[in-house]
Amino acid sequence: MARILVIAEQRNGKLSEATLELCKAAKEIASGLGATPAAAVFFKDDSLAKEVANYIPEVFAVVDGKLGAYDADYYAQAVKAVVEGQDVKGVLIPHSYDGVDYAGKAALAIGAGIVSNCNKATVEGGAVVFTRNTYNGKIQEQKSVKTDKFVATFEKGAYDKEAAGGAGSVTAVAVSLGDSRRKIKEVIATMAGSVDISQAKVIVSGGRGTKEKDKYNDVIVNLAKKLGGEYAASRPVVDAGWTDAARQVGQSGKTVAPVLYVAAGISGAIQHVAGMKGSQCIVAINKDPEAPIFNIATYGIVGDLFEVIPAMMEALG
Amino acid sequence: MKIVVLVKEVPDMESKFKIIGDAKIDESQIAFKMNDFDEYAVEAALQLKEKFGGEVVILSSGPERVTKEVRQAFAMGADWGIHVSDPQIDEGDNYVVAGALVKAIESVGGVDLVLTGVQAEDDQAGLTGVFAADMLNFAHCTNVVKIEVGGDQKALTINRELEGGLNEVLEMAMPAVLTIQSGINQPRYPTLPGIMKAKKKRLDLKKAADLGISALGEAGSKTKFHKMYFPVSEHKAEIIQGDAKAAAKTLVDKLRNEAKVI
Ligand SMILES: Cc1cc2nc3c(=O)[nH]c(=O)nc-3n(C[C@H](O)[C@H](O)[C@H](O)COP(=O)(O)OP(=O)(O)OC[C@H]3O[C@@H](n4cnc5c(N)ncnc54)[C@H](O)[C@@H]3O)c2cc1C
8 A cells, every 4th residue: 555654853863743743644644545654764773763653553764874863865865765665655744944955855856746834634536635824824725746646844733743652663774875965064052142031921022013123122122021021023023133032932933832922013924923822812913904913813903013012001001 | 156046026925915716816916025035045145246256146037027126136236137937937836937947047057056045935835945956956955044155165164044043054065055044144225326237237038948948837837736715713813993092901901801911
């Protein structure tokens, strides 16, 4: 039977949560297609393959000293080898930093169409239809592939994590890896700043809609102080240097879950939401009624943040 | 150093979106601009040219109006450009467009570096740069937040952004494709003399036939578009009505007495 294959992801020998989410996705898609779910694990030994076998019935282990850390060229070669040797119909890859780096290459290597950054997959009439976010989350689209095989990358959180408990088989697959054109020197931490916003009970966060540094300080920092909380920001605010990188919330910043998160002038891009969707109460202030942030907020005000926030300050007394 | 920057025109995401027939957005309602991530790529290319000499070539595929973004990059300081213009390319998927861009890059010849944004704000696929690298048989790196060029101008040291504020520092040879992440630099604004000069810079127009592109339109695509629609949320916010003053007052009251979070 054809296989739906998850490509496992690890950093420093630790499996990513996305890998476990994709195990769930593989089971769903495989059952719709009458295929079987499986995973491929690329690592320097077979320890992680054994771990993944707790989540999925069949695991292919590619073990090579070159696979201790992720590498684009090696991963594309390894995917091709497993897909061609094991009757694989579909390949599922996390839409993560590593996944984005090699998924397109792997798709070309196996001659498959790829649908990237998906949040859902359904089987309709024997074909897999993928749903994905476009236009910064304002519009969803559905796509499928025209090729015999498919590759799909999935957003983090698209599926729940598969629970451990299975006892899958682990089969070694021998792959002779060629060369890589990249060489990792080191991994460094870059998030400067000493503040730890992840412990704050109240966070007031400003986005590109705060327009400039002085205005960001004026509205966001002041409201945060008034509420006895911390101020934070979306990525464009940090990119522009209006505040420290340590205050960035999102996929490439901090993950926070305060009691109250106020998002002002933030559109609600998936990479931002990834860092704050666990907040207890979310307030969105945005002049665009269609901003995706309203889809996850508790309370929303459609309006100009430069009018709404001063009015809030006044109402707070 | 010869650098090609792939630039895409995208809608301003604050535009009013209307979907026609579940299939496309009503472009008459949309303001267009340069993809944010590509602006960082243009700036990165200009900074490399300032250090090492050479030229910066802007390459964009799309209808006539994308020349506006190409000229914007010219005004920032890029040297010349190629506008790949063919409705049959526009109708294709990422694979078709990347294939067309690659043909155009090959027509430039002797390219050391190809830079583009990590993703387009409209499609959010993050595929074009990786596809182009593979088709060109260049090395590549995505989510680049720092570029250093080795003394002989043949080797690169790159910081690749990872989750949780980490960077992977890696070495690679040129030629290469790098997809640039926001925040790597502060893109410059075009100056008035820059804008004047931009009008006269060379912009070659290429059709699919000029570039010998065979994979075209839907037939050449590897994916099939089904439909588009506005997301329906089960957790839509309670929108508080009234003018700013009244709404703010109600909100504060609800935060105190309903949600009890302040
Ligand atoms: C790999 C990767 C990692 C990323 N990591 C992160 C991350 O960690 N964190 C993050 O935030 N982003 C991240 N991003 C970027 C993300 O995709 C978005 O670009 C970003 O979140 C947008 O920030 P924003 O909402 O502030 O700006 P925009 O999307 O430009 O939104 C600005 C909003 O302000 C509103 N507005 C404007 N003026 C006013 C006004 N006067 N009053 C009220 N509202 C107003 C507008 O209607 C709009 O909705 C990442 C992207 C990638 C590709």
